[in-house]
Amino acid sequence: MSFFDPSLIEEAKHRVDILSYIENATCTKAKKVGKQYFINPCPFCGRRDHFVIRPDERYFKSFSCDHKGDIINFMEQYENLSTADAI
Numbered sequence: 297m298s299f300f301d302p303s304l305i306e307e308a309k310h311r312v313d314i315l316s317y318i319e320n321a322t323c324t325k326a327k328k329v330g331k332q333y334f335i336n337p338c339p340f341c342g343r344r345d346h347f348v349i350r351p352d353e354r355y356f357k358s359f360s361c362d363h364k365g366d367i368i369n370f371m372e373q374y375e376n377l378s379t380a381d382a383i
């Protein structure tokens with residue numbers, strides 16, 4: 297069971313701009329290709345051209361090192377926060 301109201305979590309995800317959050321967290325300017333924004337190098341494995349952010353869908357995804365999710369998952373995976381701290 298969650299300690300947090302799921303609707304508050306959804307609202308938080310909608311309020312945070314995942315693109316600028318990840319740009320700031322990684323000190324990287326994303327490159328726009330269609331609806332996707334590439335972050336190079338990948339903040340997780342350091343390789344190039346496979347880490348994308350979809351701000352319209354509010355998720356990020358890596359095509360080769362298998363990191364993906366929403367803003368809260370990014371904070372957990374990149375900043376090693378617990379789910380509670382990320383929220």
Ligand SMILES: [Zn+2]
Pocket residue numbers: 338339340341342343346347358360361362
């Ligand atoms: Zn990677």
